[in-house]
Amino acid sequence: MNKHKAIIFDLDGVIVDTAKFHFLAWKKLANELGFDFSEEQNEAMKGLSRVHSFQKLLEFGNKEVSNADFERHLYNKNQDYLQRISTMAENDLLPGVKKVLDFLIENQIPFALGSASKNARLILKSLKIENQFAAIVDGTDVQKAKPDPEVFLTASEKLKKSPAECIVFEDSVAGIEAANSAGMTSIGIGDATILKEADYNFLDFTEIEIGCLEKLVLKK
Numbered sequence: 001m002n003k004h005k006a007i008i009f010d011l012d013g014v015i016v017d018t019a020k021f022h023f024l025a026w027k028k029l030a031n032e033l034g035f036d037f038s039e040e041q042n043e044a045m046k047g048l049s050r051v052h053s054f055q056k057l058l059e060f061g062n063k064e065v066s067n068a069d070f071e072r073h074l075y076n077k078n079q080d081y082l083q084r085i086s087t088m089a090e091n092d093l094l095p096g097v098k099k100v101l102d103f104l105i106e107n108q109i110p111f112a113l114g115s116a117s118k119n120a121r122l123i124l125k126s127l128k129i130e131n132q133f134a135a136i137v138d139g140t141d142v143q144k145a146k147p148d149p150e151v152f153l154t155a156s157e158k159l160k161k162s163p164a165e166c167i168v169f170e171d172s173v174a175g176i177e178a179a180n181s182a183g184m185t186s187i188g189i190g191d192a193t194i195l196k197e198a199d200y201n202f203l204d205f206t207e208i209e210i211g212c213l214e215k216l217v218l219k220k
């Protein structure tokens with residue numbers, strides 16, 4: 001039996017700093033619709049699906065749009081976002097991520113992606129790491145978005161690990177809630193005062209010592 005647990009990585013805000021581009025694209029759309037959108041409001045949208053994010057944005061702005069406009073704005077927002085990330089390459093991995101991935105590969109510790117993004121595979125390709133994942137579960141694979149645990153439970157099934165054997169790295173409140181309700185170990189990447197429901201917190205991957213990671217992934 002394998003002596004290691006498995007890791008599930010969120011994508012946006014954990015592996016790569018696309019969270020800031022989502023924010024800028026939503027802010028541009030909010031401004032076009034006649035209201036502003038703050039970084040604080042953005043925290044509540046992180047990790048949510050594209051559709052849920054736009055519904056939340058409209059709530060913040062106290063706006064309603066027709067179904068046709070809803071689809072049109074979503075399409076345009078995604079085009080804007082894709083334009084912003086079009087130059088993404090290998091060196092855009094967030095600091096410390098490569099060191100952690102290399103350690104997992106060297107030690108044959110399985111890892112998967114558990115992201116709400118429908119652009120996840122494209123982004124992993126740009127970063128040239130898509131072949132390193134034992135499983136990829138993204139916004140195109142699930143019915144229920146975070147904070148529902150479906151994305152992480154599907155990843156654990158693909159990894160052939162029980163939820164208790166999975167450790168999730170997440171930067172969003174919705175994602176930490178999803179990991180916790182899946183019965184997994186949750187690790188918050190970012191502001192610990194925001195991700196206060198996480199089992200462990202780190203500002204970023206440079207803060208994670210390999211020795212500490214070794215202990216976390218070893219089955220008791």
Ligand code: B16
Nearest residue numbers: 011012046047050115116117118119
């Ligand atoms: P897309 P993650 C999430 O990715 C983002 O955190 C969230 O802000 C975004 O709305 C969602 O993906 C959908 O992204 O528009 O690319 O399908 O953090 O779960 O990797």
Ligand code: MG
Nearest residue numbers: 010012013171
């Ligand atoms: Mg994220």
